[in-house]
Amino acid sequence: MHEVGIAHSIVEAVRTEMKSYPAAKPVKVTVAIGAMSGVDKDSLSFGFEAITRGTPFENMILAIEDAPADELELKHLELEEP
Amino acid sequence: MSGTTTVNLERKVLSENDRLAAELRGEFARHGIFCLNLISSPGSGKTALLERTLASFPKDKRVAVLTGDIQTDADARRLARYGFPVRQITTAGACHLDARMIVRALEGWDLATLDTLFIENVGNLVCPTSYDLGEAAKVVLLSVPEGEEKPLKYPGIFFKSKLMILTKVDLLPYVPFRLDDAIANARSVQPGIEIIQVSTTTGAGMDDWLKWLERRGPEGRSGSAPSQSRL
Numbered sequence: 001m002h003e004v005g006i007a008h009s010i011v012e013a014v015r016t017e018m019k020s021y022p023a024a025k026p027v028k029v030t031v032a033i034g035a036m037s038g039v040d041k042d043s044l045s046f047g048f049e050a051i052t053r054g055t056p057f058e059n060m061i062l063a064i065e066d067a068p069a070d071e072l073e074l075k076h077l078e079l080e081e082p
Numbered sequence: 083m084s085g086t087t088t089v090n091l092e093r094k095v096l097s098e099n100d101r102l103a104a105e106l107r108g109e110f111a112r113h114g115i116f117c118l119n120l121i122s123s124p125g126s127g128k129t130a131l132l133e134r135t136l137a138s139f140p141k142d143k144r145v146a147v148l149t150g151d152i153q154t155d156a157d158a159r160r161l162a163r164y165g166f167p168v169r170q171i172t173t174a175g176a177c178h179l180d181a182r183m184i185v186r187a188l189e190g191w192d193l194a195t196l197d198t199l200f201i202e203n204v205g206n207l208v209c210p211t212s213y214d215l216g217e218a219a220k221v222v223l224l225s226v227p228e229g230e231e232k233p234l235k236y237p238g239i240f241f242k243s244k245l246m247i248l249t250k251v252d253l254l255p256y257v258p259f260r261l262d263d264a265i266a267n268a269r270s271v272q273p274g275i276e277i278i279q280v281s282t283t284t285g286a287g288m289d290d291w292l293k294w295l296e297r298r299g300p301e302g303r304s305g306s307a308p309s310q311s312r313l
Contacts, residue, residue, distance in 0.1 A: 002209035009095050038211030038238035074091035
C-alpha cells in the first residue's frame with residue numbers, strides 16, 4: 001500500500017503552499033485521480049487521515065475527483081484567511 | 083481580509099519524484115543507456131528472466147541490474163553470478179521503488195560504461211505503477227499460473243507498460259489459463275501493448291525477448307521511447 005506515501009506528498013505540497021499564506025488555515029485540498037493511476041481512493045483517504053491526525057492538517061478535508069487515465073494531480077487548495 | 087481563498091495547485095502529486103525521474107532520464111539519454119523498469123506480482127519470474135537474459139549476453143555486454151526487494155539481497159546474489167554489475171535496493175518496507183532510490187543506487191557507478199540498465203522493481207502489481215524511475219519503458223510480467231484476468235484486475239500497470247511478457251508458458255498444458263483471453267484483456271486496457279511469451283525453464287521465447295531488446299534499444303537509448311503512458 002503506497003497510498004500513505006502519496007498522502008505524505010499531498011501534505012508536503014500543502015505545507016509548501018502554506019508558506020505563502022502564513023496566517024491562513026488550510027480547509028480542503030482537492031486531488032484528481034484516474035482509474036489507471038494505481039492509487040486506491042479509499043486507501044488514500046485512510047492514509048491521509050492517519051498521517052494528519054494530531055497535526056495542523058488534522059481538520060483539512062481531502063477531496064478526491066475522478067480524472068482520466070493515469071492522472072494523479074493536485075488541483076486546488078482552499079484556505080481560510082483571518 | 084477574512085474569508086475563503088482557493089489556490090490553484092495544478093501539478094502532479096508526485097512532482098518531486100517526477101523531477102528526479104526526468105533527471106535520470108536525461109542522464110540515461112546522455113550516456114546512451116536503455117533503461118527498463120520490470121514490474122510484476124511477486125513470483126512471476128522477474129529474477130529468472132533476468133538470470134537467463136544475463137546468461138545469454140556476451141561477457142563484454144555493457145549491462146547492469148538494480149534489483150529491489152523489501153528485504154534480503156538474495157536476488158542480487160543470484161544475479162551477480164553472471165559477472166555484470168548488480169546492486170540490491172532494500173526498501174525496508176516500501177512496496178515500490180521511487181526515483182530517489184534509483185539516484186542513490188547509481189551513485190559511484192560510471193554510467194559511461196553502460197548501455198543497458200534493468201531495474202527489477204519490488205514484486206507488486208499496484209504500487210510501482212505510480213512511480214516513474216526515468217525508464218525508457220515499463221515492462222510488465224504476467225505468469226501463466228496467475229490467471230488471464232490480471233490485466234483487468236490491475237489495469238494501471240498494463241496501461242502504462244510498453245511490453246507484457248507472459249512467463250512460465252511451459253505450464254500452459256497444466257493450468258487452466260486462456261492465453262487468447264489474457265492477450266485480449268491486456269489489449270483492452272492498452273491497445274498498443276506488445277506481447278512476448280517466454281519460458282525461462284525451456285528457453286522458449288527468449289529469442290523474441292532478446293530481439294525486442296535489440297529492436298527497442300536504439301530508440302530507448304536516445305531518450306525517444308517514453309513509457310507507454312506518454313505515447
